Amino acid sequence: MEIDTPIPLVHRTQIPHTSATILCCNCGAEIDGTTSAGALCNDCVKVTVDISEGIQREATLHTCRDCERWLQPPHQWMTAAPESRELLALCLRKLRALSKVRIIDASFIWTEPHSKRIKVKITLQQEAFEGTILQQTFEVEYVVASQQCPDCAKSFTANTWRAVVQLRQKVPHKRTFLYLEQLILKHSAHKDTINIKETKDGLDFFYSQRNHAEKFVDFLTSVAPVRTKKSQELISMDIHTSSKSYKFTFSVELVPICKDDLVCLPIKLAKQAGNIAPLTLCYRVGTSINLLDPNTLQTSDISTPIYWRSPFSGLADVRELVEFVVMDIEPTGVQKGRFFLAEATVARASDLGSNETTYFTRTHLGGILHPGDSVMGYHLTGTNFNNPQFEALEESNAHASTIPDVILVKKHYERKKKKSRNWRLKRMNKDEGEMLPRKQDQARMDEDYEQFLRDVEEDQELRSTMALYKAEQAKKEKDQMEGVETASTAETEETEGDDVPKIDMEELLDEFEGLDVEDDQ
Numbered sequence: 001m002e003i004d005t006p007i008p009l010v011h012r013t014q015i016p017h018t019s020a021t022i023l024c025c026n027c028g029a030e031i032d033g034t035t036s037a038g039a040l041c042n043d044c045v046k047v048t049v050d051i052s053e054g055i056q057r058e059a060t061l062h063t064c065r066d067c068e069r070w071l072q073p074p075h076q077w078m079t080a081a082p083e084s085r086e087l088l089a090l091c092l093r094k095l096r097a098l099s100k101v102r103i104i105d106a107s108f109i110w111t112e113p114h115s116k117r118i119k120v121k122i123t124l125q126q127e128a129f130e131g132t133i134l135q136q137t138f139e140v141e142y143v144v145a146s147q148q149c150p151d152c153a154k155s156f157t158a159n160t161w162r163a164v165v166q167l168r169q170k171v172p173h174k175r176t177f178l179y180l181e182q183l184i185l186k187h188s189a190h191k192d193t194i195n196i197k198e199t200k201d202g203l204d205f206f207y208s209q210r211n212h213a214e215k216f217v218d219f220l221t222s223v224a225p226v227r228t229k230k231s232q233e234l235i236s237m238d239i240h241t242s243s244k245s246y247k248f249t250f251s252v253e254l255v256p257i258c259k260d261d262l263v264c265l266p267i268k269l270a271k272q273a274g275n276i277a278p279l280t281l282c283y284r285v286g287t288s289i290n291l292l293d294p295n296t297l298q299t300s301d302i303s304t305p306i307y308w309r310s311p312f313s314g315l316a317d318v319r320e321l322v323e324f325v326v327m328d329i330e331p332t333g334v335q336k337g338r339f340f341l342a343e344a345t346v347a348r349a350s351d352l353g354s355n356e357t358t359y360f361t362r363t364h365l366g367g368i369l370h371p372g373d374s375v376m377g378y379h380l381t382g383t384n385f386n387n388p389q390f391e392a393l394e395e396s397n398a399h400a401s402t403i404p405d406v407i408l409v410k411k412h413y414e415r416k417k418k419k420s421r422n423w424r425l426k427r428m429n430k431d432e433g434e435m436l437p438r439k440q441d442q443a444r445m446d447e448d449y450e451q452f453l454r455d456v457e458e459d460q461e462l463r464s465t466m467a468l469y470k471a472e473q474a475k476k477e478k479d480q481m482e483g484v485e486t487a488s489t490a491e492t493e494e495t496e497g498d499d500v501p502k503i504d505m506e507e508l509l510d511e512f513e514g515l516d517v518e519d520d521q
Contacts, residue, residue: 051126051134054097060143061094061118066152077149083108091120091142101126104135118142154194154208161194161206162247163213167220168202169254172319174445176258176285177203178452180224182466185426189219197431202254210248217250225255225288225304255307257282257289259455259462260321260409261314262378264389265291267396269310273300278393279403281364282314284461294364294407297336315387318451321376323349323412327358331366338461342366346406349374363408374412381405410458413500421453423468423508457501470508 021030026044040048062071069077070090080086088106092098101124109119120142125135154160169176184190190205192212197204207213220226229251236245257263261282270278273291276298280291289302324346334341342365347358359381369375380403385391393399456463 045128045132046134049128049134051101051128051136052124052138055095055101055138056140057138058141058143059091059094060145061091062145062147064149064152065146067149069149071147071149077151082113087118088120091118091140092122094142095140109139116144118144151194151208161208163207163210163250164248165205165207165213165216165220165250165252166199166202167205167252167254170201170256171258172317173258174448175318175452175455176254178449179462179466180220180254181428182425183223184219185428186465186467187219189216190428192216195431196428203430213248213250217252220252223287225285225307226252227304227308228252255285255289255304255311257285257314258317259283259285260318262316262407263289263291263312264315264385264387264393266310266312266389267392267399269302269306269312273302274298276300277402278389278399279315279407281407281409292339292364295362295402295404297334297339297341297364299336312389313387315385315390316378318409320378321409322379324359324375324377324406324408325349325352326369326371326373326375328371329363329366329369335367338367339364340366342369344369344408346375346377346408348379359405361404361406361408365408365411368411369408374414375408376410376412377406377408379406413454413458415454415500421503422471422505423503424471425453425456425466425468457503463503463507468503468508470505470510 021032022039023029024031024041024044025039026048027041029041029043031039031041063069064071064077067077069079070087072078072090072093078086078090080090088108092103092106103122104125105121105123107121109121111117111119118141120140121137122140123135123137125133128134167177167180190196192207192209192215193205194208195206197206205213205216207216217228221228231249231251232246233249234244235247237243259282263280263282265273265276265278265280267278270276276291277293277295280293280300282289283292283299284290288304289307291300291302292298325348327345327347329342329344331340331342342363343360344363344366345358345360347356351357361377363369363375365375393403456466456468
């Protein structure tokens with residue numbers, strides 16, 4: 001068997017693939033003519049083509065020195081921190097023709113804070129020729145110029161308000177306004193006001209915009225029983241464009257009933273409010289009026305619409321309270337929340353030693369009163385009230401016999417006249433107007449504020465709705481240095497009233513606005 005010899009395979013020579021090679025028209029370097037862009041090499045493309053052409057290298061930013069806001073053209077002012085994303089976006093919007101290219105990166109370059117200069121490093125990317133994408137980086141310098149915003153200009157100019165909220169309450173004391181002031185401060189509801197002016201029966205809050213005043217009125221409606229009335233006054237009118245300028249006034253009236261007031265309800269309203277006794281005590285004023293019958297511990301709420309449908313005034317306020325001394329007290333075992341019903345025998349503190357007249361009454365203070373304690377209450381026997389509801393109560397056959405001789409309101413604690421407290425409250429900056437209060441008016445206002453501070457100490461539920469701050473340590477040390485001689489007297493007075501309620505340090509907040517924070521550089 002013969003085997004064929006293998007035939008050797010002839011390898012075909014590989015013909016090299018040749019491309020069209022041309023010379024760069026700028027530097028003469030050899031480049032691929034099929035992929036080259038504009039007959040330029042890569043180095044020459046980077047040198048000769050500028051994709052940032054038409055984008056300005058300098059710009060101006062306007063800021064307000066007072067409120068530290070930045071002007072966003074045409075007339076909008078925005079808040080932006082230094083080197084923040086908001087400020088960077090504002091800087092990029094200031095550059096024209098920047099929307100035609102693609103922004104890859106943008107960042108701030110550090111400059112001296114006092115130099116009034118802001119530098120931004122921007123990286124762009126764009127297709128220069130077909131199939132050729134360029135990326136370039138350049139810097140833009142911004143000059144920071146000062147310009148006063150319209151809001152700050154109005155705040156430094158008188159009579160430039162656009163809306164005013166007139167808050168009024170027709171009562172002889174300011175305790176309700178003091179409590180409302182703490183609620184406003186806690187929720188920062190006054191941050192948009194341009195001025196706060198104190199008047200005879202209330203406060204006026206001035207605003208530069210109408211919606212700010214409406215927002216404040218909504219806040220007052222949510223925390224207090226009020227009724228509002230709106231009015232507007234035409235200031236100017238353009239007959240060509242029919243544009244008009246108005247000033248708006250919001251009249252807000254608080255109910256003339258305060259905490260610890262003696263209230264005599266109309267008999268018809270008392271039956272509608274759960275058949276409660278007409279003679280009641282107001283133990284709290286929130287979004288509604290909360291009333292308590294001290295004889296039965298029955299409570300009832302009078303909502304704001306019901307009250308303004310048939311308004312009534314209080315029978316007596318806290319200025320007419322009389323001090324009594326508890327001679328004997330016997331709890332009945334009835335409890336409702338923080339109220340304990342008890343039967344007490346009391347005598348007027350001014351009658352001790354002159355006569356032996358005592359009064360028997362029922363009270364809701366059975367949990368805190370003991371024989372020998374002092375208590376404040378309303379003395380109804382022999383008192384004439386000019387009140388139509390009370391006159392109807394005396395003429396009623398069903399309720400005339402239920403009028404007690406004395407209604408006890410709250411326990412009285414012996415305090416020293418000038419007590420140094422470990423806590424304090426914030427106050428709003430108010431404009432007292434052209435005329436300062438008289439000496440007797442100032443004394444009455446100081447007395448109302450001191451009574452309000454005592455109510456805060458005694459009522460835990462009341463102070464839970466407010467923000468209490470720790471007293472300044474420096475002021476304490478100063479008082480201690482100046483009052484070394486009176487320290488023994490203060491200690492003696494403190495030991496006499498050990499049962500005086502005090503506020504724990506855990507309930508107080510630190511004051512951070514007074515701290516000086518320095519950056520270590």
